[in-house]
Amino acid sequence: MIIRCPYCGPRDVIEFTYQGDATRRRPDPASSDQDAWNSYIYDRTNPGGSHREFWLHGGGCRQHLVITRDMTTHAISSVAFARSIVAGESS
Amino acid sequence: MTSSRLSKGGRIDRSRSIRFLFDGKAYSGHPGDTLASALLANGITLFGRSFKYHRPRGVFAAGSDEPNALVTVLSGDVREPNVRATELEIFDGLVTRSQNRFPSLEHDFLAVNQLAGPLFSAGFYYKTFMGPAIGPLRGTRFWMFCEKFIRRAAGLGKAGTSPDPERYERMNAFCDILVVGSGPGGLIAAEAAAATGARVIIAEERPLAGGSLLASGEMIDGRNPAVWAREKAEALASLPNVRFLTRTSVWGYYDGNVLTAVEHVSDYKPNRTKGLARQRHWVIRTGRVILATGAFERPMVFPGNDRPGVMLADAMRRYAIEYGVATGSAVTLFTNNDSAYDAARALSIGGVNVVAIVDVRPDISGTCRDIASVAGAELLLGHAVTATHAGKTLSSITVQHFNAETGRVSGAPREIRTDSLGVSGGWSPAIHLASQAGGKPEWDEDLQAFLPPEPNQNWVMTGSAAGYMDTISVMSDAATKGSAKSRLVLPAVEAPMLDSSPAPVFEIEPAIKSQKAFVDFQHDVTADDIRLAYREGFHSVEHLKRYTTLGMATDQGKTSNVPGLAIMADVRGISIPQAGTTRFRPPFTPVSLGALAAERHGDLRPHRLTPMHDWHLANGAKTYEAGLWHRPMIYSSHGETIEQAYTREAKAVRDSVGIVDVSTLGKIDIQGPDAAEFLDRVYTNMFSTLPVGKARYGLMLREDGIAFDDGTTWRLGETQFLMTTTTANAGPVMQHLEYYLDCVWPELRVHLTSVTDVWAGSAVSGPKARAVLEGCVTGTKVDNDTLPFMGIVRGKIADVPVMICRLSFSGELAYEVYCGAGYGVHIWEALLAAGKPFAILPYGLEALGTLRIEKGHVTGAEIDGRTTAHDLHLDWMLSKKKPFIGSAMVHREGLKNENRLSLVGLISLDNQSINGGSHIVTDPRPREPADSFGHVTAACYSPALGKYIALALVKHGTSMIGNRAFATDLLRDKHCAVEIVSHHMFDAEGSRMHG
Numbered sequence A: 001m002i003i004r005c006p007y008c009g010p011r012d013v014i015e016f017t018y019q020g021d022a023t024r025r026r027p028d029p030a031s032s033d034q035d036a037w038n039s040y041i042y043d044r045t046n047p048g049g050s051h052r053e054f055w056l057h058g059g060g061c062r063q064h065l066v067i068t069r070d071m072t073t074h075a076i077s078s079v080a081f082a083r084s085i086v087a088g089e090s091s
Numbered sequence B: 001m002t003s004s005r006l007s008k009g010g011r012i013d014r015s016r017s018i019r020f021l022f023d024g025k026a027y028s029g030h031p032g033d034t035l036a037s038a039l040l041a042n043g044i045t046l047f048g049r050s051f052k053y054h055r056p057r058g059v060f061a062a063g064s065d066e067p068n069a070l071v072t073v074l075s076g077d078v079r080e081p082n083v084r085a086t087e088l089e090i091f092d093g094l095v096t097r098s099q100n101r102f103p104s105l106e107h108d109f110l111a112v113n114q115l116a117g118p119l120f121s122a123g124f125y126y127k128t129f130m131g132p133a134i135g136p137l138r139g140t141r142f143w144m145f146c147e148k149f150i151r152r153a154a155g156l157g158k159a160g161t162s163p164d165p166e167r168y169e170r171m172n173a174f175c176d177i178l179v180v181g182s183g184p185g186g187l188i189a190a191e192a193a194a195a196t197g198a199r200v201i202i203a204e205e206r207p208l209a210g211g212s213l214l215a216s217g218e219m220i221d222g223r224n225p226a227v228w229a230r231e232k233a234e235a236l237a238s239l240p241n242v243r244f245l246t247r248t249s250v251w252g253y254y255d256g257n258v259l260t261a262v263e264h265v266s267d268y269k270p271n272r273t274k275g276l277a278r279q280r281h282w283v284i285r286t287g288r289v290i291l292a293t294g295a296f297e298r299p300m301v302f303p304g305n306d307r308p309g310v311m312l313a314d315a316m317r318r319y320a321i322e323y324g325v326a327t328g329s330a331v332t333l334f335t336n337n338d339s340a341y342d343a344a345r346a347l348s349i350g351g352v353n354v355v356a357i358v359d360v361r362p363d364i365s366g367t368c369r370d371i372a373s374v375a376g377a378e379l380l381l382g383h384a385v386t387a388t389h390a391g392k393t394l395s396s397i398t399v400q401h402f403n404a405e406t407g408r409v410s411g412a413p414r415e416i417r418t419d420s421l422g423v424s425g426g427w428s429p430a431i432h433l434a435s436q437a438g439g440k441p442e443w444d445e446d447l448q449a450f451l452p453p454e455p456n457q458n459w460v461m462t463g464s465a466a467g468y469m470d471t472i473s474v475m476s477d478a479a480t481k482g483s484a485k486s487r488l489v490l491p492a493v494e495a496p497m498l499d500s501s502p503a504p505v506f507e508i509e510p511a512i513k514s515q516k517a518f519v520d521f522q523h524d525v526t527a528d529d530i531r532l533a534y535r536e537g538f539h540s541v542e543h544l545k546r547y548t549t550l551g552m553a554t555d556q557g558k559t560s561n562v563p564g565l566a567i568m569a570d571v572r573g574i575s576i577p578q579a580g581t582t583r584f585r586p587p588f589t590p591v592s593l594g595a596l597a598a599e600r601h602g603d604l605r606p607h608r609l610t611p612m613h614d615w616h617l618a619n620g621a622k623t624y625e626a627g628l629w630h631r632p633m634i635y636s637s638h639g640e641t642i643e644q645a646y647t648r649e650a651k652a653v654r655d656s657v658g659i660v661d662v663s664t665l666g667k668i669d670i671q672g673p674d675a676a677e678f679l680d681r682v683y684t685n686m687f688s689t690l691p692v693g694k695a696r697y698g699l700m701l702r703e704d705g706i707a708f709d710d711g712t713t714w715r716l717g718e719t720q721f722l723m724t725t726t727t728a729n730a731g732p733v734m735q736h737l738e739y740y741l742d743c744v745w746p747e748l749r750v751h752l753t754s755v756t757d758v759w760a761g762s763a764v765s766g767p768k769a770r771a772v773l774e775g776c777v778t779g780t781k782v783d784n785d786t787l788p789f790m791g792i793v794r795g796k797i798a799d800v801p802v803m804i805c806r807l808s809f810s811g812e813l814a815y816e817v818y819c820g821a822g823y824g825v826h827i828w829e830a831l832l833a834a835g836k837p838f839a840i841l842p843y844g845l846e847a848l849g850t851l852r853i854e855k856g857h858v859t860g861a862e863i864d865g866r867t868t869a870h871d872l873h874l875d876w877m878l879s880k881k882k883p884f885i886g887s888a889m890v891h892r893e894g895l896k897n898e899n900r901l902s903l904v905g906l907i908s909l910d911n912q913s914i915n916g917g918s919h920i921v922t923d924p925r926p927r928e929p930a931d932s933f934g935h936v937t938a939a940c941y942s943p944a945l946g947k948y949i950a951l952a953l954v955k956h957g958t959s960m961i962g963n964r965a966f967a968t969d970l971l972r973d974k975h976c977a978v979e980i981v982s983h984h985m986f987d988a989e990g991s992r993m994h995g
C-alpha cells in the first residue's frame, strides 16, 4: 500500500503506523459521562467500505494524517494532515 | 521400454553433456534440460513417494504446476527441499535426492500406509488425535505420543539445519507497465506497450520467452514459433525502455499495484562467479499490470490416475518438442477436449508413437479425426480410462464405454498396452495473481473454467489467462491490452482449427472401484475423501479445503482446484459456480526464505550507546541490554559475584557517594505558549503552577485510566519544559504526546522535540553528593538555599556548561548533572575527580535497582500496563482540580476494587534470595491446586536492611501488611518464606534526600 503524505509525497506503508479510528470524538474532558468515555475508548466499528483513520508518518515527517480508506479494497481516497482536519471540525 | 531421448528435436544442446546425481547415481543430460526431462531421457519415471500413502509417483507436469516430482537439492551441507524437478535446470555437479521415501525410492516400508488407506482419509488428524476425556492419553497427549511417527511418515522434503552460505539480494523497481509472462500474449502486449514509450518490465518464470509457442506445432510468419518468440524477445529486450527478466516468477500481487517476484540469478549455474547472488527478490511498483500468465492443463480424475507414466497431455508434448524426450514408446491420450489432439499432432511430428486417443465425447470434429488418423492413433470415442496397471510404472490401461451425459461407465473392459498416458481435462486460466489482488473469479460455462474477475486495481489479463485459447485470438487481444491505440501488424499464424470448449466431465467413477482416484496429488486427496467430507457435513468450499487439505500443498492446487470443486458441486447437486471457489494467496510458487530476507539477517537492531559507554567498558563494567541501549549492570572487581558487586556499589551510595550514567532517560523538549496547559492535560498532577527553575515528578495515565509512564519534568522557562521519561518508554511517550497535539488538541501551540541523544546525564547520589559538586561546579552555588530539593541551576564543570537538577531516585541526597552529549565523558571524569576524596564509586543498573527497591520507587516492572495509580499508591498525584488524560476512567469501580493487586514490599524470613517473578501463595506445596494471590516484580539483597527483599503486587496488598506468605518459583523449585511489608522499606520519611 502506498500512502501519499501531503508533506513527503508517495511513500510505502512500512513508514507509517496505524493510530486508530479517526471518526470518534473525545468527550468533553470535564465530562464524567462513563458511557461516552467507554464508547470513545473501547467501541470500534469495522465498516465495509469507506472509513477514516489516523496514521502517523513515523518514518517521515512525524505528522499524523487522516486517511480515508476503503476497508474492502484498501483504496485510499484522501490524505490530509490530522491537525488541519481536526481543527477544522472542532471550530 | 519406457521414456527415452528422441533421436532429434528439442532446444537442448546435444553437442554437450552434463553430469549430475539423483539419489546417489550419476546420470547425464544436455544444456537446456530440466532435471525432469534429463531423468525421463534416462528412462527414470519414478521420482518420489507421495505425502500420506507413500505411493510411487512420477513426473506429472512440465512446469511450475508440478505436484509430484519434488526433489531436494544438496550443495555442501546445505539442502533445499521441495524443488520442482520440472523447473530445475541441470548443471555439472548438481546433486539431487528424492523425497519422502524410507529407506529408498524403490523399496519404501511406509508404503504399507496404503493398506491402512481408510485410516488416512479426510480429517484423519482431527479424528484420530482427539484423545479420550480421561486416562493417560487424555486431551492432546495421544497426539503428542504419535506425532513423531506421523512426522516421519507424512510430509515432503526435510529442511536443512546448516546456515545458508549463499548471497541473496533485493531490488526495488518502478515501471509504467509490468507484463507477467512472455507467451504469445505477453510478447505482443509488451511490444504494443513498449511502442508507446512506456517503461515496461517483462517477467518470465522460465529460462526463455515463448510460453506455449515453445512447444506448439504451429507456424508463425512461416517459421518455427519458438524461433519467432526468441527473436521477438531479443528485439524487445534491446529497447531502452524495456527490462526483460527471465527465470523470474512473479509470486505476489499486493495493494497499490505492488508485485513481488523472485529471480533465479545464478542457482542454475555450475561455477558461480564469487559475489553473484543466488536469487534476487524484486518489489515492483507499477502503474499498470498486464497478466499474461497462461493457463494450466487440468488432469482427469479416474482410478489409478497417479501411477508413474500418467501425466498431463501438454507436459508430454513439451517433453517431446522442447527437450526431445519421448515419455514412452507407446503413448496413449485421454481427453475431454480438443487440445489433446493438438498435443497428438505435435507428438507425432516430434517422432513419438501415439497408439490411441480415448475421448469421453461421443463425437469430435473432422479436424480432430484427421489429426488422429495422420498420427496413426486408434480413436476410442465415448470411452474413458477406468484403471491403470503394472507396478511402479505404467504398462497398460483399462478402457470402457462412457456416457458423458450421465457419467455412467458400461460395457466390457478392454486393456490397451501403453507405457505413457497423457490426460487432458481442459484448461484453467492462471488467475492466481488476479485472485490475490482481490477479484472474485467468474465461471465460464463454455471453457468450464474460472475466468479472471473484474479488475479492482489497474490490471488487465490477456492470452489464455483471459480465456483466449488459440494463438490468433490471443495475439489480437494482447495488442489492444498492451495499448488501446496499438497499430501493431500481427504475424500470420498457421494452426489447426480446434474447439476450446471441453465436455463437462471431471471424474470417471466406475461402479466397482479397485483403485484410488486422486484429485490433489501433492496432498494425497482422493475423490472419495471429498465425498467423505461432504457426508461428514463439510459442505462449503472453505471447509472442504481445510478438512481434506485439498489445494493446500506447495503447488496450491494448480492442477487440483477445479476438479475438486467439480466433485464437490456434483455431490451437493449444485453447479460449480454455486459451490464457489477459494481465494488464491501469495506466493504463486514457493519462495525461499533466503530471498525474502536477503541481507537482512543476524542482529539487525541498532545498538544505542551512551557517550560514556567506552569509559564504562574500560573500567570493568559488565553491560546488559535495556531495550536497544547497552547499560552497565555492575562494575566488577576481582572475582566478585554480581550480588557482591552491586551490594558494594549500593552501600557506597548510602554511606558516601556514587555516580551513575542516566543518559538513556527519554528527554523531550516541550516549548510553546500552551506548553504548561498541555502538561496539565497529559500529567495527572499540576504543572502550570510549577515555578521556573524547578522540577516536579509527574505521572501519566492512558485514556483508560491505567498508569502509562512517570518521570520528572523541569520548567526551564515560562514556555519551555524538559520532560524526562523512563528509558523504555521514550518512544511511546513521544508518540503519545504527538498524537494528542495532532489529533485531539490541534489548537494548543506546543512544539515537541526529542532531545534524548542531545544530553548526557550523570546522577551523583549519596550523603557526600553536595560535597562532590562543591568541589567542581563553578558559576553557581549548590547549597540548600540555591539548589533546594527539585531545584535547577546552571553552571559549569571543568569549563563546560551544565544544568543540574536536585532529584533523587535512590532516596539519597542526589543531583542529575546534564551536559551536551559530546562532553559526557569530560563531565563524568570531572565528577569522579571531585568525588575522589569521598571514594566515589560508579554504580550500575543492579545497584540502581537495589536502591529503588529499598525505597519502593516504581519502574516499568510495576507500571506494567495493568496497574493503576491506586495500585501503586500514587493516587495522591491524581489532581481533582483539572481533567487529565485518564481522569474520567481512573475512578471506575473496577479499577478501585479491593481485589486488585497493589504494591507491597517483601522481606525474606529465611535469609534466602527471592526470585523475580515468584508467585505469592499461602502454602508452597499445597495438596490441592491453589491460587496465587500476587507476584514479585523486583528482588535484590538490600545492604541497607541486611536482608533479601522484593517488591510485589499482591491482592488486598495494604491490608496484607504484617502477614506471612511464600514467594514460590515453581520452575526453579524455590520457595521462600516472606513477610509482607510496606513498599517503603527504607527511610520512609524521606529525610535523607531532603537533607
Ligand SMILES: [Zn+2]
Pocket: A005, A006, A007, A008, A009, A057, A060, A061, A062, A063
Ligand atoms: Zn510525511
